[in-house]
Amino acid sequence: MGARPQVFSPRQPAIGRVMVRRSGFILALGIGIILSLLAGPVVSSSATTLGSGSQAGVSGKSSTKSLAHSVEVGWKTFHLLNPTDGPYLSSVSCVSSQFCMAVDRSGDGFSYNGGYWTEYPAIDPGGIFTSISCVSANFCVAVDATGNILTWTGGLWSHPVSENTGAPISSVSCATTSFCLAGYPGTLYLEFNGTSWTKEPWPGGLTINESIYLSCTSAISCEAAYGYYGFSFSSGTWSSPELLDSNYLHTSNSEIDGLSCYSTNFCIAVSNSGYGYELTNGSWSAPVQLDTADFVTQLDSVSCASTTFCVATDSANRSMGFNGSSWTHPSHIDGAGSSYQATTPGGVLGAVSCASADFCLAIDGSGNYLVDSNGVWSAAMQISNLVPVQVSCQLSEICVAVDENGEVASYQSASWSNFGAAPPGLASKSSMDSLACVQDSLIQSCFAGDSLGNIYHLGSSGWQEVPAVDPGEAITALTCPTSEFCALGDSTGQVRYYNGVSWTSAQSVFSNAPVRAISCPSSTSCFALDVFGNLSYYDGSSWSPVAPIDPPYKVTAISCSPLSGLIQCMAVDNGGNALFDSGSGFGNLVQVDSSGLSAVSCSTGTSCIATDGLGHTVEYPNSQWAQYVTVQWEGADMYSVSCPTVEMCVVADSVGEILVDSTISSQGYWSVSKDGGVYSYGDALFYGSLSGSTLRAPIVAIAATSDGRGYWLADSLGDVYSFGDAIFYGSLGDQQLNYPIVGFSVVPDGLGYFMVDSVGDIFVFDSSGSLASTVGVSFNAPIEGLAISADNGGFWEVSSDGGIFAFGDAQFYGTAEPLHPAAPIVGMVATSNGKGYWEVSSDGGVYPFGDATYFGSLGGKHLNAPIVGITATPDDRGYWLVAADGGIFSFGDAGFYGSTSGVRFDSPVVGVAAG
Numbered sequence: 001m002g003a004r005p006q007v008f009s010p011r012q013p014a015i016g017r018v019m020v021r022r023s024g025f026i027l028a029l030g031i032g033i034i035l036s037l038l039a040g041p042v043v044s045s046s047a048t049t050l051g052s053g054s055q056a057g058v059s060g061k062s063s064t065k066s067l068a069h070s071v072e073v074g075w076k077t078f079h080l081l082n083p084t085d086g087p088y089l090s091s092v093s094c095v096s097s098q099f100c101m102a103v104d105r106s107g108d109g110f111s112y113n114g115g116y117w118t119e120y121p122a123i124d125p126g127g128i129f130t131s132i133s134c135v136s137a138n139f140c141v142a143v144d145a146t147g148n149i150l151t152w153t154g155g156l157w158s159h160p161v162s163e164n165t166g167a168p169i170s171s172v173s174c175a176t177t178s179f180c181l182a183g184y185p186g187t188l189y190l191e192f193n194g195t196s197w198t199k200e201p202w203p204g205g206l207t208i209n210e211s212i213y214l215s216c217t218s219a220i221s222c223e224a225a226y227g228y229y230g231f232s233f234s235s236g237t238w239s240s241p242e243l244l245d246s247n248y249l250h251t252s253n254s255e256i257d258g259l260s261c262y263s264t265n266f267c268i269a270v271s272n273s274g275y276g277y278e279l280t281n282g283s284w285s286a287p288v289q290l291d292t293a294d295f296v297t298q299l300d301s302v303s304c305a306s307t308t309f310c311v312a313t314d315s316a317n318r319s320m321g322f323n324g325s326s327w328t329h330p331s332h333i334d335g336a337g338s339s340y341q342a343t344t345p346g347g348v349l350g351a352v353s354c355a356s357a358d359f360c361l362a363i364d365g366s367g368n369y370l371v372d373s374n375g376v377w378s379a380a381m382q383i384s385n386l387v388p389v390q391v392s393c394q395l396s397e398i399c400v401a402v403d404e405n406g407e408v409a410s411y412q413s414a415s416w417s418n419f420g421a422a423p424p425g426l427a428s429k430s431s432m433d434s435l436a437c438v439q440d441s442l443i444q445s446c447f448a449g450d451s452l453g454n455i456y457h458l459g460s461s462g463w464q465e466v467p468a469v470d471p472g473e474a475i476t477a478l479t480c481p482t483s484e485f486c487a488l489g490d491s492t493g494q495v496r497y498y499n500g501v502s503w504t505s506a507q508s509v510f511s512n513a514p515v516r517a518i519s520c521p522s523s524t525s526c527f528a529l530d531v532f533g534n535l536s537y538y539d540g541s542s543w544s545p546v547a548p549i550d551p552p553y554k555v556t557a558i559s560c561s562p563l564s565g566l567i568q569c570m571a572v573d574n575g576g577n578a579l580f581d582s583g584s585g586f587g588n589l590v591q592v593d594s595s596g597l598s599a600v601s602c603s604t605g606t607s608c609i610a611t612d613g614l615g616h617t618v619e620y621p622n623s624q625w626a627q628y629v630t631v632q633w634e635g636a637d638m639y640s641v642s643c644p645t646v647e648m649c650v651v652a653d654s655v656g657e658i659l660v661d662s663t664i665s666s667q668g669y670w671s672v673s674k675d676g677g678v679y680s681y682g683d684a685l686f687y688g689s690l691s692g693s694t695l696r697a698p699i700v701a702i703a704a705t706s707d708g709r710g711y712w713l714a715d716s717l718g719d720v721y722s723f724g725d726a727i728f729y730g731s732l733g734d735q736q737l738n739y740p741i742v743g744f745s746v747v748p749d750g751l752g753y754f755m756v757d758s759v760g761d762i763f764v765f766d767s768s769g770s771l772a773s774t775v776g777v778s779f780n781a782p783i784e785g786l787a788i789s790a791d792n793g794g795f796w797e798v799s800s801d802g803g804i805f806a807f808g809d810a811q812f813y814g815t816a817e818p819l820h821p822a823a824p825i826v827g828m829v830a831t832s833n834g835k836g837y838w839e840v841s842s843d844g845g846v847y848p849f850g851d852a853t854y855f856g857s858l859g860g861k862h863l864n865a866p867i868v869g870i871t872a873t874p875d876d877r878g879y880w881l882v883a884a885d886g887g888i889f890s891f892g893d894a895g896f897y898g899s900t901s902g903v904r905f906d907s908p909v910v911g912v913a914a915g
Helices: 031-037
Strands: 006-009 076-081 087-096 098-106 109-112 115-122 128-135 139-145 147-151 171-178 179-183 190-192 197-201 213-217 222-226 227-233 256-263 268-270 276-280 299-306 309-316 319-320 349-356 357-364 368-373 389-393 400-404 408-412 432-437 447-449 453-460 464-465 477-483 485-490 494-498 515-522 523-528 533-536 545-548 556-559 569-573 576-580 586-591 597-604 609-612 616-622 638-645 648-652 659-663 668-673 678-682 699-704 710-715 719-724 740-745 750-757 760-768 783-788 793-800 804-808 825-830 836-841 846-850 867-872 877-882 890-893 909-914
Touching: 006 609, 087 357, 098 139, 098 349, 115 719, 139 171, 139 179, 171 222, 171 740, 179 213, 179 222, 190 256, 222 256, 256 309, 268 299, 268 309, 276 299, 299 357, 309 349, 309 357, 389 659, 400 432, 400 638, 400 648, 408 659, 447 477, 447 485, 477 648, 485 515, 523 556, 533 783, 569 597, 576 597, 597 648, 597 750, 609 638, 659 793, 668 699, 699 740, 710 740, 710 750, 750 783, 825 867, 836 867, 877 909
Parallel strands: 087 128, 087 349, 128 171, 171 213, 213 256, 256 299, 299 349, 389 432, 389 638, 432 477, 477 515, 515 556, 556 597, 597 638, 699 909, 740 783, 783 825, 867 909
Antiparallel strands: 006 760, 076 659, 087 098, 098 109, 109 115, 128 139, 139 147, 171 179, 179 190, 190 197, 213 222, 222 227, 256 268, 268 276, 299 309, 309 319, 349 357, 357 368, 389 400, 400 408, 432 447, 447 453, 453 464, 477 485, 485 494, 515 523, 523 533, 533 545, 556 569, 569 576, 576 586, 597 609, 609 616, 638 648, 648 659, 668 678, 668 909, 699 710, 710 719, 740 750, 750 760, 783 793, 793 804, 825 836, 836 846, 867 877, 877 890
């Protein structure tokens, strides 16, 4: 029956990598809210004729291997960029394992959500960040070497505000959103009250000549250290400085280089000569050399998550831990070597932040980060291949993307090429800042602009450079409604036009403000937008300013459709508002996404897509905004979007990724019976079945391939049968099982599958060679099914009492168990991005968790047969339930295409899969 799988059991040791269970049952839920949701409407099933005929399949073989492409449904991410040299990171602050913020020496910010980084480029133009402090995921303060302060308020960074310190601000520490301190050399420091910063004197007329480090644990308790002195802030009063280390006071270049306080009575300071100091109950300890076995190195940073857990890092790329009484021996975590061995300049560890004893994050000067999870450091990983991407589509089958380096990727026949060489002459001269493809041509024609005023045209003969169109100025915006009319905007607020042959001279639109966007429904109608949110309108001959349309917000993007309809142009702003111009001015302001919108594209006069900086898209179909949808959990700024048709949108983000949405939903499904009969409906094609075959055991599950051109069947003994383009990766064959197989799930890339038995043993047939384990886990009720996480790094199991068990990187979002379902849970299905799941019970109750949306259920309804399975539409906007008598029940955007309800069979239906 095929190769033996990797099999792991709670009753035997696992082989290979153990995927640690991260979650358990939740203790409380909004039971009343969920129960109220479960009383939603029902779309009933109806009887219909059976699908195409039945043919016996061959166990362990694919009946066909047609791999013809079909359009992907829903949002799909394409990772296109190669890693580049990272930024020189200078400071990091973590509030949990799901949120950290780092800053670099080039004025950039980077947020971390537990798996991915998002860049906020040039938030402090020309600035050199020195320190950052975060209170929560919605509040951080960063300071720089020129006296500027910036504030993060959950999705947006403020503009730099100069506090006129006359010296670099070396440290900032915030205890709450209304209390922060910032220190800099001199006689004064800065204090924040939630609204503004004020300058206050250091105690006793103290003058500080070195960098000063601050750590505040409350609005009335802070500690400060500079040189080899320390002093305390208590209820608004500073103590006199105390000498921490008289032995090293006069050592050349020796001073405190890091400070972290966990409470009023506990702090750790570290020095650049390799010593640590402990503050306990108001008294500093004698210095302790932290790396006595090795060459003394500079300790750069320390972070304490408790009085018994601190981590320090040094300039030799090593870490050492404090357990409340002693320090561990230094361990080299970033690079090679065990003694002092600084890497390339800027490559040493620069800062560490610990949110708990289970999570620390360290950064270095080469743009790498390392994560300490439960005492084990990861390898150094590049924090940034962050090269922003622009995208423009002519048709649903022709798109072009360029990155900031000018490298080009193309989209044809529903697949992306990796980024390739830049247009001739670009790579060594400038960055690519704008892109537009002609909207009305079947012949590929695109224009790209660079930071030196050159234009590059992509036509049938490839890229051709048109130098010095806008000499010396960055071309920041482009639009091409026809092949005979394009418009560009530049970094000085000027606009030029293309007439099909050449580019005209410039017209000044904004006074020395860069053009952020320009959009034209025709050659005689354009809107231009500058970086400050100002709009100007072109009537075919001249430009005129547009009065502010949504004060106090700032317009961030605008899109005009060349096709007729209610909308002529749609504008969005940083308050998450949208408003459109129907030809008589902007009106009808509507808030559609409180996170703030960053891009918009309108394919017709009645259809637009807007995006924000947190991975959301929100759709405007048929004159009404829908609820936003999370399509990218990295939270990257999705600042470029192009929708050539109503059915197709492409988004580019700030982390070098492309997301494509084909809104053509699944139009069919299959059901399978216990004897292996497969019944197809809608556009789900029949590829064979086992009806009439002699089986060793009853069929228990069906699962479809990602392109809908095949499916697998699995029986209770672990035999697997493949049809269409479903590839056979093995089965349990004649292996003796102690418990029956009850669930079968395909890995997201289609290159393997998992099976689970009734006690939770996992059997893996995966071409990538990944391992899984449920070792040591016991369940209170039989397992009924499983689902695999989006990146194949984990999985969930569901038990009949509603318990959800999460393994590996599969996150726990809730469980139906505390709701005490009226009937046993019989299955589950995960959302396409792995950020949620649905459970279903035999009486048709549906229980959504995470980002899984509730669209209705059969709870409380009379059923002719129990529900046995659930499957979701590819866009996660609907689902189907199947009953043992073959009845299909559809919810959300899941269409009803027929069922076998009312038809008498010798064998009950046991599963369903979307086509």
